[in-house]
Structures are given as C-alpha cells and as structure tokens.
Amino acid sequence: MNEDEIRKAVLESVKTVAPDAGPVGNDTYLTGSEAVLDSVGFVTLLVDLEGRLGNGVDLSTSFMEYDGADEASSPFRTVDSLAAHIQRLASTH
Amino acid sequence: MKVLLVADFTVQGLGPFLADHESPPLQATFAPFNQVVPVLLDGTVPCWSSKPDVAVVWTKPDSVVKSFARVLSHEPVAIDDLLREVDEFAECLRTASTRVSALFVPTWTWPAYDRGLGLLNLKPGVGPAYALMRMNARLAEAVDQSPAIHLLDAGRWVAQAGKTATSPKLWHLGKIAFGPEVFRQAAADIKAGLRAIGGQARKLVVLDLDDTLWGGIVGDVGWEGLNLGGHSPLGESFVAFQRALKRLTHRGIVLAVVSKNTEAIALEAIDRHPEMVLRRNDFVAWRINWQDKAQNIASLVSELNLGLESVVFIDDNPAERARVRDALPKVLVPEWPQDKLLYEQALSELACFDTATVSAEDRARTRSYVSEREREAVKQSAQSVEEYLALLGLTVEVEPLNKSNLPRAVQLLNKTNQLNLSTRRLSEAQYHEWAASKANRVLVFRVRDRFDDYGLTGLASLSVDGTEARVQDFVLSCRVMGRGVERTMLHAIVEQARELGAARVVATYSPTPRNGPVKTFFDEGSDFASDGEGPRYIWDVSRLYGAPPHVNVRGVPAGQQ
Numbered sequence: 001m002n003e004d005e006i007r008k009a010v011l012e013s014v015k016t017v018a019p020d021a022g023p024v025g026n027d028t029y030l031t032g033s034e035a036v037l038d039s040v041g042f043v044t045l046l047v048d049l050e051g052r053l054g055n056g057v058d059l060s061t062s063f064m065e066y067d068g069a070d071e072a073s074s075p076f077r078t079v080d081s082l083a084a085h086i087q088r089l090a091s092t093h
Numbered sequence: 094m095k096v097l098l099v100a101d102f103t104v105q106g107l108g109p110f111l112a113d114h115e116s117p118p119l120q121a122t123f124a125p126f127n128q129v130v131p132v133l134l135d136g137t138v139p140c141w142s143s144k145p146d147v148a149v150v151w152t153k154p155d156s157v158v159k160s161f162a163r164v165l166s167h168e169p170v171a172i173d174d175l176l177r178e179v180d181e182f183a184e185c186l187r188t189a190s191t192r193v194s195a196l197f198v199p200t201w202t203w204p205a206y207d208r209g210l211g212l213l214n215l216k217p218g219v220g221p222a223y224a225l226m227r228m229n230a231r232l233a234e235a236v237d238q239s240p241a242i243h244l245l246d247a248g249r250w251v252a253q254a255g256k257t258a259t260s261p262k263l264w265h266l267g268k269i270a271f272g273p274e275v276f277r278q279a280a281a282d283i284k285a286g287l288r289a290i291g292g293q294a295r296k297l298v299v300l301d302l303d304d305t306l307w308g309g310i311v312g313d314v315g316w317e318g319l320n321l322g323g324h325s326p327l328g329e330s331f332v333a334f335q336r337a338l339k340r341l342t343h344r345g346i347v348l349a350v351v352s353k354n355t356e357a358i359a360l361e362a363i364d365r366h367p368e369m370v371l372r373r374n375d376f377v378a379w380r381i382n383w384q385d386k387a388q389n390i391a392s393l394v395s396e397l398n399l400g401l402e403s404v405v406f407i408d409d410n411p412a413e414r415a416r417v418r419d420a421l422p423k424v425l426v427p428e429w430p431q432d433k434l435l436y437e438q439a440l441s442e443l444a445c446f447d448t449a450t451v452s453a454e455d456r457a458r459t460r461s462y463v464s465e466r467e468r469e470a471v472k473q474s475a476q477s478v479e480e481y482l483a484l485l486g487l488t489v490e491v492e493p494l495n496k497s498n499l500p501r502a503v504q505l506l507n508k509t510n511q512l513n514l515s516t517r518r519l520s521e522a523q524y525h526e527w528a529a530s531k532a533n534r535v536l537v538f539r540v541r542d543r544f545d546d547y548g549l550t551g552l553a554s555l556s557v558d559g560t561e562a563r564v565q566d567f568v569l570s571c572r573v574m575g576r577g578v579e580r581t582m583l584h585a586i587v588e589q590a591r592e593l594g595a596a597r598v599v600a601t602y603s604p605t606p607r608n609g610p611v612k613t614f615f616d617e618g619s620d621f622a623s624d625g626e627g628p629r630y631i632w633d634v635s636r637l638y639g640a641p642p643h644v645n646v647r648g649v650p651a652g653q654q
Contacts (some may be wrong), residue, residue, distance in 0.1 A: 019107070019110060019113050020109040020113060039267070040269060041106065043263065043266045044267070044273055047260050048257070048272065051260075056483075077563075
C-alpha cells in the first residue's frame with residue numbers, strides 16, 4: 001500500500017468515525033485543539049484504521065508508546081502526518 | 094431535540110451519528126460514565142436538568158445483571174435469579190421513562206468473537222448465549238406495558254457491522270464497547286423510532302412496473318413473456334420482491350402504480366399472469382399512461398388524500414428517479430440496485446415504514462381504499478348527494494378512550510394532518526396522562542358502511558373549565574371525510590359537554606400548512622358560530638346539535654341521539 005492509498009484510507013476512516021466533521025482534507029487536524037475528533041473518536045479512528053489496513057500496522061500501540069512531548073511534530077496531528085507515519089510503520093514491519 | 098445517553102461504557106461515538114442530517118437531528122448529552130442505575134432512579138442527577146426529550150439506556154449485560162457475569166465465569170446460576178435482576182432493571186427503566194417522551198433500550202449483546210462454551214453455549218443453566226436470549230426476552234416482556242419504553246434490536250446492528258462491531262482494543266483503549274458501524278446503525282434505528290412515534294412513517298409505495306415489479310417490457314413481450322416466477326433466479330427474485338411488498342400492506346402501508354405503459358396491457362398482466370403475487374385489489378390506485386411520472390404521483394397522492402411526505406417511489410430507471418426527486422423533493426426516492434436479485438433486500442433495508450404500533454385499521458387499509466373505489470362507483474350512479482349518503486348505510490360508534498383503543502387513538506392523533514383542529518403530537522404515555530385528568534374527556538369514533546369497516550377513524554377530546562368545554566382535539570381520518578362523520582362527532586361532543594355541565598362548547602382552530610380542511614368544515618359545515626378570534630367556533634349547549642339523519646349513531650354518552 002503506497003502513501004496515497006493510506007491517505008485515502010485515513011480520510012475514509014475519519015468520515016466513518018466522525019460523520020459530522022464536515023469537509024476533511026490532508027491538512028485536517030486529528031489531535032489538538034483544532035481537531036475534528038475528540039479523544040474517543042481518535043482512539044476509534046486508530047482501531048478502525050488498523051482494520052482497514054490489515055495485519056502488520058499496530059497503530060494503537062504506536063500511539064500508546066508515543067511520548068507526546070512535541071504536539072507540533074506529532075505523527076498523529078493531521079491526516080497527512082498520520083498517513084506518513086503509517087507508511088513508516090508498514091515499511092519497518 | 095435533545096437526547097440523553099446513559100451507558101456503562103463510552104458511548105460518545107454515538108453522538109456524531111445522532112447529529113447527522115437525517116431527520117430528526119438530535120443533540121446528544123451524556124450521563125456520567127457507568128452510573129446507569131443511579132441516573133435512572135434519581136431525576137435530580139444533573140444530567141436530567143437539560144430536560145432531554147428522549148433517553149437511550151445502553152448497557153452491557155454483565156454489568157447490569159450480575160448473575161450474567163457469573164454465567165460468564167461458568168458458575169451455576171438459577172435462571173430465576175437472572176430474570177429477577179432483569180425485572181429490577183426494568184423497574185429502573187420505568188422510573189426513568191416518566192421523565193422523557195421516549196426511552197430507547199438497545200438489547201443486550203455479547204462480542205461474537207467470544208465462543209463462550211461452544212457446544213454448550215445454548216444449554217439451559219450454563220450457556221451464556223441461552224442466558225442472554227432469556228434476559229432479552231424477559232426485558233421485552235417486562236417493559237411491554239410501558240408505552241414510553243422501546244427496545245431496539247442491537248443484535249441486528251452487531252450482525253450488520255460484522256467483525257468491526259466490537260474490538261478488545263477499543264475496550265482497553267477507551268472503554269468503547271462498539272465500533273462506529275454499530276453506532277451508525279443505532280442512530281439510524283433511534284431516528285426511525287422517533288419518526289415512528291411521531292407518526293412520520295411513509296404510508297404509500299408508488300411502484301413502476303417494467304423491470305421493477307416484473308422482468309421485461311410488458312408492452313413489447315405481452316404478459317405471457319414477462320420474467321416472473323418460474324425457476325429462474327431473476328423470475329424468483331421478482332416474486333420475492335412482490336411478496337415483500339405484500340407484507341408491507343399487512344402493516345398498513347398501501348401500494349400504487351405509476352408506470353409508462355398502455356393501461357389495458359399492464360392491467361391485463363396484473364390480472365392474468367399466474368405468478369403475480371400482487372393483483373389489482375392490492376393497489377389502491379394507479380396512473381398507467383405516458384405522462385410525466387412526477388405529475389402522475391402528485392395527482393395520485395391528491396386522489397388518496399395523502400401528503401407527498403407519505404410517499405416512497407420505487408423505479409429501476411435512474412432518470413425517472415432523478416426526475417421525481419427533483420420535482421417532488423418530499424417524496425422519498427431510494428437509490429435502487431441495478432442488480433434485480435437485490436430488490437427484496439433494498440426494500441427490507443428501508444427504515445421509513447416503522448410504526449409504534451400496528452392496528453387492525455392498519456392491516457385493513459388496502460381493503461378500505463379498494464372499497465372507496467366501489468363507493469365511488471355508487472356515488473356516480475346516485476341521483477343526489479342525499480341518495481348517495483343514504484345508500485352508504487353509515488354507522489358511527491362512539492366510545493370513551495380506554496387501554497385497548499389508546500394505541501390506535503394516539504396513532505390517529507399523530508398521523509392525521511388535514512382534519513386536525515390543533516395538530517398536537519403526543520406519545521401514548523403523554524396522552525394517557527392527559528386523558529386521566531378529571532377535567533378532560535376523550536371520545537373515539539368507529540365508522541363503518543355497507544362497503545367497509547373503517548375502524549377507529551375519529552378522535553375528539555374536551556377540556557372542561559367551569560361552564561366552558563374546550564375542544565382540544567378534533568381529528569378525523571381523511572378516509573371518512575365528507576360523509577357526515579364530522580357533524581356526528583360534534584353531536585357527541587355537545588352531548589358530552591352537556592353531561593359535564595358545560596354551557597358552551599368552544600373549538601379553537603390552530604392553523605398549520607395542511608389543516609385547512611378542518612377550518613373549511615367549521616366555517617361551512619358545522620353551524621358553530623365563529624367569533625373570529627383564532628378563529629374560535631362556539632356552540633350554545635342549551636341548543637340540541639343533531640347528528641345527520643343518514644348516520645346511525647351508537648354509544649353517545651348522554652342526551653338524545
């Protein structure tokens with residue numbers, strides 16, 4: 001799965017989990033004060049994405065292990081950064 | 094509309110689906126996490142302060158029924174203990190149901206990945222699946238007489254969601270019991286339930302014929318050449334679709350045809366094809382011609398005295414669907430599968446036919462419309478209106494509101510738009526409470542003639558304050574309008590007011606976009622005096638108000654008939 005396909009999966013998953021989110025794009029925030037998801041929605045997104053992407057991408061563990069020190073550079077911050085993060089996880093798997 | 098979500102797991106994921114565009118939009122608020130029983134029992138808990146209209150109480154079976162947790166631990170549990178705990182929970186639900194107009198309770202489910210005891214899963218006394226089935230059945234029975242409580246089939250949501258329904262990861266990460274697809278299904282059923290309670294169910298399915306009700310173009314191949322029934326998958330699927338439509342008629346939904354065809358050829362197919370499930374008398378009306386379908390639907394709906402918001406239009410042709418959607422936006426035009434083998438499934442998935450009850454009147458509705466056709470034939474042959482009315486042999490039976498007629502009375506109150514004085518919408522529980530007041534009286538009217546028994550089709554209520562009897566509800570089904578039932582109802586109202594010691598009867602008209610006919614009746618056909626305020630219509634009870642001579646009235650509470 002290339003990064004474009006992963007990004008498409010992330011966008012579909014956001015729309016599934018948050019049907020009231022309005023327009024969702026690559027720069028849409030997933031965490032932080034401007035996020036379209038609350039914490040419950042974000043957790044649901046990660047598990048939903050794991051189901052879409054299949055075996056080998058353990059997003060929820062990756063999230064739990066993330067120290068969250070720098071929000072600006074968080075791989076979970078936007079649709080784009082999450083897609084890139086998933087690509088990295090998949091390639092190291 | 095505000096909905097309070099009470100759960101013993103993280104239910105926030107349901108909120109966005111309740112807020113989506115599908116009617117009615119719902120604004121979710123949340124009770125404190127895992128405080129279900131205290132919240133149900135105590136109306137002073139702050140989450141009730143927002144005065145929610147609706148509540149959803151969604152629980153895990155092992156947290157509400159402790160004996161079920163023991164079943165899961167493979168301990169021996171007496172079924173009576175299990176069911177007693179279910180009864181106790183039902184009592185909590187009843188307490189909370191007095192605070193809202195509707196309380197929805199999803200049935201208990203258990204994650205499908207848990208094989209439980211395998212072969213012993215359904216064994217009485219030890220099997221978790223057996224215990225869960227009994228618990229859900231007991232809960233349904235325990236709340237059956239509580240009109241504000243509605244069980245929802247969560248098992249269907251879980252089955253629809255498949256493997257994504259539940260996830261141990263969701264649970265451990267956020268105490269989230271279900272995935273988003275379950276929440277989406279739940280929101281759709283909650284909204285369908287609210288539409289059902291509000292009397293907004295669709296009542297009429299308008300059908301195309303060629304490649305919708307049967308396979309092929311009847312004008313080209315004749316009825317003998319249609320693909321319908323037999324042993325082909327396609328022929329069988331059309332029969333299955335027709336059977337599914339026929340089942341709808343047993344719930345009070347009526348069928349009609351709008352088709353671009355030559356009428357005689359199409360009706361011949363309906364009458365003569367041996368595999369047709371739906372015959373001419375299963376359709377309350379038809380427009381089979383070469384005119385625009387949107388115009389045909391509008392004309393047909395007008396003939397049936399229904400509103401466009403009552404209609405579902407089913408057609409295999411996407412261009413016809415788009416045209417009707419564009420011209421008649423109130424008509425529901427579902428996307429229809431290209432694969433004809435999926436027609437029955439597409440119909441079964443529609444959530445627009447849900448009703449809170451199914452009455453005898455609902456089941457007989459198609460017959461009523463067919464009788465109307467026969468009645469119209471008599472009308473055409475009669476020499477005068479008086480002769481026609483006399484030929485009908487109309488009987489109206491009046492009875493007080495009681496437990497057995499309450500569901501139909503409330504259904505009538507909530508579904509009737511045209512002959513409805515105040516158009517107030519109340520749940521069964523709310524109407525029962527209102528009628529129980531000493532100052533209030535409710536009469537219901539059953540109507541029949543030589544062609545048909547219409548059942549309970551009229552409702553009138555009075556609220557007496559001193560010497561004034563105010564008509565709160567004056568509701569009559571459009572199926573019996575214009576035959577003297579309206580005056581018969583006023584006759585019963587005046588007699589009832591006299592019995593209660595009132596000096597005058599006052600009916601105040603509350604206008605809506607659709608209840609003009611009730612004003613027309615009071616203005617032109619009631620003989621009540623109008624004082625222009627509201628407007629209000631007044632009758633001095635010292636004067637007799639007779640029923641029309643052609644109506645045989647039975648059961649008027651007092652006075653003379």
